[in-house]
Amino acid sequence: MANKKVRVRFAPSPTGDLHVGNIRTALFDWAYARHTGGTFIFRIEDTDTTRVTDEYIAAAIDTLRWLGLQWDEGPKVGGDYGPYLQSQRMDVYAHWAQKFLDQKDAYYCYCTPAELEARRDAQRAANVAPGYDGQCRNLTAAQIAGYKDEGRLPVIRMRMPDGETTFVDQIRGEMSFDHKFVPDFVLVRGDGSPLYTLAVAVDDILMKVTHILRGEDLLSSTPRQIRVYQAMGVALEDYPTFAHLPFVMGQDNTKLSKRNGEVSIAWYREAGYLPEAICNYLALLGWSPGEDRENITMQELTELFTVERVNSSPARFDMKKLEAINGDKIRALTLDDFLERSLPFLKTARVITGSDEEIALVKSALPIIQERITRLNEIPAMLKFLFVKGFAVEADSVAKVSDAASKDVLKRALADLTPLTGWTHTSIESVLRASLIEELGLKPRVAFGSIRIAVTGSTVSPPLFESMELLGKNACLERISAALAL
């Protein structure tokens, strides 16, 4: 395995939107492939047709693309080892299942789910490790004929020989499982469809996967995959290398799930998180670049990522830290990039329709809000005052501009601003400072606070003078006059 080109795969079962845990795995798979100059394979594990849907598959493809985790082989891009949807590889699995049957590595099992359940209950009651008891391992022709007459549909079950399976996990070291606790497992359902246990192992071998980085929930199923490799006649040196990644857990220490915080990546996308921020944060969950580094680019991630630096202990997902990183990434954006990413949010919120004039104004306004937001979806609320048609002061703030002191400020501002010719934030500021602060002796926060509410409609806004410049003289004076009438 040492000299082979690295081939890693991300193989989700799209039974829902890809979530945080899935993506962390995909990210590590991708980073490892890129780091080693290997191939990143994307495979869809849709053998459970009752749970996987086309919509989820399409969403998974979309999500991976959005995150920038481009795959070298897989859906949409093809490759030499396809198809990459397991539902299109049924003949492959049927072929191997039959071969295992012929080799006596596997056998037909006629036990019904109800019977198995009953026996497992009995095992549990007797304090014996529950698992298949091998009842159908050596059926006689007469017994088989009897079952067939009953119309029972057999599953194909893999025979686990006595002994143990040992393998080296790249993250956890040497792992050993006694087969006493790895019962014979089902490869093919009664209806003839393959299970994950068969498909995953067959595909990893056929697709020449060299490294399997996946969640630790699959750790204890590894002996079963290795059993399939053996039955396929794969040489020991051709087995993939395993690395079981630690879990990403929710706040309350349980595995991250729908009921436990936001897990769907689609949600983060709509909330205005940058893909590179999500990747950066997720990379820090179970891995560390060391040297007290945290804020890294995708490029740096591929350069620095090694499995040796992956942790073995689970990590809690922390939204606060994701937000902090997201804010950092937003502040690091170039103006053009920031603009491009902002537009969809402004359009969705109906703040702008997308005209050239609007876009130009947005572009000139973005610099003053860039360091004030932590998510892109905060942009519409911050820039709304520049575009809104029927402007009105927020209900909560009306009282704060309608008192006598505020009226005085507004009157004075209106009078001094009206003759102003060069409408720039510096000229506006010097006029206002001269009249309100120096002449009237008002506190800046008091004086400017009133104008802020009158002009932007809120007590919180981007810097006032820049905002006024962007809004334009006419609109500013109109709004100040309107506030005077409140």
Place this chain on the structure above:
RNA sequence: GGCCCCGUCGUCUAGCGGCCUAGGACUCUGGCUUCUCAAGCCAGCUACGAGGGUUCGAAUCCCUUCGGGGCUACCA
């Protein structure tokens, strides 16, 4: 229940026998700055789960214990 994995500040982590009176980041608290809000800067709080060993010396190695998690499907 059985098998397996994991255990450093609230959280993510650095640490791989002496550099650790344990470092960084997020959060939180206080301060500076200040036209609001942010951003930025400074300061502070807080951790090696417990108990035994091994060693001149342990967060680092071993054992036990406790705690958390996973698996135990004709899910993946």
